Amino acid sequence: MVTVLAQVLGRLVKTVAYLVFALLRRPGLTVPLLVAVVVAVQVARWGWVTRASVLVLVLAVVVVWRRQHRSSFNRLVWIPAVQWYRRWIRYGLAWRFWMGRCGLGIKDETTGRTMRPRVVKMRYTPSVDRLLVQLPVGLTSADLDGKRLHLAESMRAIDARIRKDRPGRVWLDLEMRNPLQATIPAIPVDESLDPAILDGLVIGYADDGTPWRLRVRGSHVFIAGATGSGKGSIIWSTLRALGPFIRAGLVEIWAVDPKGGMELEFGKDLFTRYERDDYESMVTLLEDAAQQMDERCKRLRGTTRTFNPTTATPLVMVVVDELATLTALQPDRRLQGRAENALGLLLTKGRAPGFHVLAAVQDVTKRVCEWRDLFPDKIALRLGKATEVDMVLGDDAWDNGALCDSIPRSLPGIGYVRMEGQAHSVRVRAAYVTDNEIRTMARDYRPRRVLHAIDAPSNHTDTPETGEAA
Structure with a gap:
C-alpha cells in the first residue's frame, strides 16, 4: 500500500513539475491566464448588476470602435x-x-x-x-x-x-487562404509628382495584403511568364502609375512591341517612341536609347549621385514586350547582335543617368536574354518547370517556395518577385487594367511632345540639362 501511494505521489509531483515547466516555457500563455484569473476573482466580488453593466459597456465600446475606426481596431485589438x-x-x-x-x-x-x-x-x-x-x-x-x-x-x-x-x-x-484569388481592379492613380513615387509604384498587392511596389528609378525589371500568365498586367499597371509623370514630361516611354502592336497599341499615345512593325526600327530605337544615355552621362557626371527627373532630363523607360523576337528568335544575326549590344549598354550603364529597361519574355534561357542577370529586379509569373523558376529568381528560389510552376492558368497576374537586396521571393498579383481604362489613360496622360518616327527630325528645343545622376 505504501509503495503504491509513493508511486502515485511521484507521478503527481512529476506531472505538476511538467506543467509548471511547460507554463514557464510559454510566458505568452501563462501571463494572460494569470491576469485573467486575477480579473475573474475581482469581478466575482461585484454584484450581478455591476457585472452586466460593465459587460454591456465593454461590448458597446468594441462595436462602436470597430464600426467607426476599423483599421485602428484591427491593428490594436x-x-x-x-x-x-x-x-x-x-x-x-x-x-x-x-x-x-x-x-x-x-x-x-x-x-x-x-x-x-x-x-x-x-x-x-x-x-x-x-x-x-x-x-x-x-x-x-x-x-x-x-x-x-x-x-x-x-x-x-x-x-x-x-x-x-x-x-x-x-x-x-x-x-491559410489565398488572398490573391480575386482579380485586382486597376489601382487608382496617384496624381502627385513626388520623385519618391518612382522608387515604389503601386501596381498590385502581395499575399500578406500589403501593396506591391515596383521600383523604376535606379533599376531594371525582368518579367518572365508563359503565354497568358499576366505580363501585360504588370506592364499596364506600371504605365498607369506613371501617367502623371508622363503627362508632365518627367518620364518618357520608348516602347517596342515585336508582336505587331497586339499588346501595346492601345496605349500608343502614351509613348514618346514606339515601334511595332519593322525589326530594324526596333533595334534602332534601342541603339538611340543607348546613345542618348551615353550623351547624358557625359553631361551629368560629377553633379550628384541621385537622379531626379526633370523635363530636360526625363526618366526614359524602354519597354520591350517580347524580347526573344529581337534576340534568340531573330533570323538576322546582325540585328540580333546590335540589339544585344544596345541592351547590354542600357543595363550596365542606364541606372545612373535615368534609363530604365522593362523587358518581358516567355523563354527564360540564356540564349533568349544574354543579359538576364543584369536586371536587379525580377518577376516570375506562371512557368513550366522548377528549373525555369531558379533561372529567373536565383538558385533555390523554387525550393524556398516560389512555386511558379503550380500557378493555375485561371489566375493570370500572380507571380513571385525578387527585388534587389531581398533574400527571398514574395508572392504578388498585379492589378488588371481593362482595354477601356488603357484608352482612357492614354487620352488623359499623353505626353506633351508629339509622337514622331525614329528617322524624323526632332522638334526639341535646346534646353539645358538639369537632371541629376544616380
Whole structure:
C-alpha cells in the first residue's frame, strides 16, 4: 500500500513539475491566464448588476470602435488577439504533437529525449501564418522541406513553404487562404509628382495584403511568364502609375512591341517612341536609347549621385514586350547582335543617368536574354518547370517556395518577385487594367511632345540639362 501511494505521489509531483515547466516555457500563455484569473476573482466580488453593466459597456465600446475606426481596431485589438491565439493556443499547445506525427525529431543520445523543432516567433497576416522555427542540432531545413505536404495537411493549410532565416532557423509559411484569388481592379492613380513615387509604384498587392511596389528609378525589371500568365498586367499597371509623370514630361516611354502592336497599341499615345512593325526600327530605337544615355552621362557626371527627373532630363523607360523576337528568335544575326549590344549598354550603364529597361519574355534561357542577370529586379509569373523558376529568381528560389510552376492558368497576374537586396521571393498579383481604362489613360496622360518616327527630325528645343545622376 505504501509503495503504491509513493508511486502515485511521484507521478503527481512529476506531472505538476511538467506543467509548471511547460507554463514557464510559454510566458505568452501563462501571463494572460494569470491576469485573467486575477480579473475573474475581482469581478466575482461585484454584484450581478455591476457585472452586466460593465459587460454591456465593454461590448458597446468594441462595436462602436470597430464600426467607426476599423483599421485602428484591427491593428490594436483584432490582429494582436488572433496572433496571440494562433501562437500560444493553436500552434503552441499542439506543436510537439504535430512534429511527432510528421516524423520531425531527433533522439538525444545522452538523455534519450526526442528533440523536436520549436516555434520561436510568429507573424500573423490575414492569409499567411509565418512561424520562425528553431531546429535542434541534427535537423536541417531540407528535413522540414521534405515534410511540407505533411505539415500543410496537419495544420489545415492550403500550402506550406520553407524559407531559410539563418543557420539553425527557418521560416515556415502556412498559407491559410489565398488572398490573391480575386482579380485586382486597376489601382487608382496617384496624381502627385513626388520623385519618391518612382522608387515604389503601386501596381498590385502581395499575399500578406500589403501593396506591391515596383521600383523604376535606379533599376531594371525582368518579367518572365508563359503565354497568358499576366505580363501585360504588370506592364499596364506600371504605365498607369506613371501617367502623371508622363503627362508632365518627367518620364518618357520608348516602347517596342515585336508582336505587331497586339499588346501595346492601345496605349500608343502614351509613348514618346514606339515601334511595332519593322525589326530594324526596333533595334534602332534601342541603339538611340543607348546613345542618348551615353550623351547624358557625359553631361551629368560629377553633379550628384541621385537622379531626379526633370523635363530636360526625363526618366526614359524602354519597354520591350517580347524580347526573344529581337534576340534568340531573330533570323538576322546582325540585328540580333546590335540589339544585344544596345541592351547590354542600357543595363550596365542606364541606372545612373535615368534609363530604365522593362523587358518581358516567355523563354527564360540564356540564349533568349544574354543579359538576364543584369536586371536587379525580377518577376516570375506562371512557368513550366522548377528549373525555369531558379533561372529567373536565383538558385533555390523554387525550393524556398516560389512555386511558379503550380500557378493555375485561371489566375493570370500572380507571380513571385525578387527585388534587389531581398533574400527571398514574395508572392504578388498585379492589378488588371481593362482595354477601356488603357484608352482612357492614354487620352488623359499623353505626353506633351508629339509622337514622331525614329528617322524624323526632332522638334526639341535646346534646353539645358538639369537632371541629376544616380
